[in-house]
Amino acid sequence: EAGVVQSPRYKIIEKKQPVAFWCNPISGHNTLYWYLQNLGQGPELLIRYENEEAVDDSQLPKDRFSAERLKGVDSTLKIQPAELGDSAVYLCASSSTGAEAQYFGPGTRLLVL
Amino acid sequence: RKEVEQDPGPFNVPEGATVAFNCTYSNSASQSFFWYRQDCRKEPKLLMSVYSSGNEDGRFTAQLNRASQYISLLIRDSKLSDSATYLCVVNRLYDYKLSFGAGTTVTVRA
Numbered sequence: 001e002a003g004v005v006q007s008p009r010y011k012i013i014e015k016k017q018p019v020a021f022w023c024n025p026i027s028g029h030n031t032l033y034w035y036l037q038n039l040g041q042g043p044e045l046l047i048r049y050e051n052e053e054a055v056d057d058s059q060l061p062k063d064r065f066s067a068e069r070l071k072g073v074d075s076t077l078k079i080q081p082a083e084l085g086d087s088a089v090y091l092c093a094s095s096s097t098g099a100e101a102q103y104f105g106p107g108t109r110l111l112v113l
Numbered sequence: 114r115k116e117v118e119q120d121p122g123p124f125n126v127p128e129g130a131t132v133a134f135n136c137t138y139s140n141s142a143s144q145s146f147f148w149y150r151q152d153c154r155k156e157p158k159l160l161m162s163v164y165s166s167g168n169e170d171g172r173f174t175a176q177l178n179r180a181s182q183y184i185s186l187l188i189r190d191s192k193l194s195d196s197a198t199y200l201c202v203v204n205r206l207y208d209y210k211l212s213f214g215a216g217t218t219v220t221v222r223a
Contacts, residue, residue, distance in 0.1 A: 031209075042117075042200055042213030043157065056210065091156060098209030101147055104156040 002026070004105035006092050012111045018080035021108045025073070025094030032069060033102060034077050035091040043091055049075065050098065082112045114139055117203050119214035126191050126221055133187040134217045136201030144206035146184050148175060151198045151216065160186075160199070191221045 005024040013019050025032050030051050035043035046065065048056040051072040060067065064083070069075040079086055089109050093102040119136045126132045138146075146163035161168065163175040163184050174187040184203075188195055198216040205211075 033211075040121075040215065042215045044213070045211065048209070056208070099145060099204065099206055101159050101162060102211070103159065107156050 004092055004094055004103055006090075006105035006108055008108055009106060010109045010111075012113065013082055014113050015084055016081040018078065019082050019110065020076055020078045021090050021092075021110075023075045023077070023092030023105060025075075025092070026103055029094035029096050029103075030072070031095045031098050031100075031102075032075050033093040033095075034067060034075070035093065037089045037091055037107070046077070048098070055098075082110075084112050086110060087112045116140055116212040117201055117214040119201055119217045121215060121217060123218040123220050126219070128191055128193060128221055128223055130191050130221075131187065131189050132191055132219055133185060134199070134219075135183045135185045136203075136214050136217075137181075137183045138201075138203045138212070139182070140203070140205055140212075141179075141182060142205055142207060143182075143203045145204040146175075146177060147202040147204070148173075148184075148186050149200040149202060149213075151200055153198075157200055188219070191219075193221050193223060195219060196221045 032049040034046040037043045047060045049069045067077045089107045091107045092105045095102045148160040149157040150160045151157045161170045167176045172189045176185045198218045200216045201214040
């Protein structure tokens with residue numbers, strides 16, 4: 001069974017530029033998560049989807065971050081404009097339900113210069 | 114106070130040793146618990162769920178103490194390949210809010 005797929009794996013951009021990350025969850029997983037992870041810290045939730053509905057976006061900085069999961073399968077996370085402090089690893093995870101264990105993709109390592 | 118706290122370590126142990134560490138959580142409504150393993154520059158991978166009665170998976174044993182609000186992970190007969198950061202995850206089932214600890218680093222030396 002294929003795992004969670006993310007692209008790109010690495011991205012280097014200049015500050016104020018836009019950037020987008022894509023995630024395809026494990027087939028059949030209704031719950032999808034986007035996390036941000038800084039070095040030496042645990043993942044921090046940005047947004048959680050149940051199917052196509054964003055059920056928890058309380059930690060998403062909505063002035064510059066947006067996300068969508070239009071058909072309840074794959075998802076896109078966008079940052080516009082990027083700031084230096086956005087440099088981090090962006091992880092996508094999925095689970096069959098919100099109560100079950102999550103499975104993570106390999107992440108996108110973002111560097112903002 | 115953070116919802117989930119872990120001793121960052123590092124725990125440096127020789128091969129074959131036993132190492133154990135805890136994770137404390139602040140919200141008594143937390144209902145499900147997991148341990149994840151994360152290697153350097155890799156994504157977290159599920160190690161094991163933690164059940165109320167405690168559970169084992171090979172050399173790994175997880176325990177839950179609801180009264181004192183902590184979970185523990187014990188690794189027996191440590192291998193070099195056990196060197197990693199171990200993340201504790203706590204799930205609040207009434208709203209499915211998951212919280213991650215910052216991780217405990219374990220280094221197993223030859």
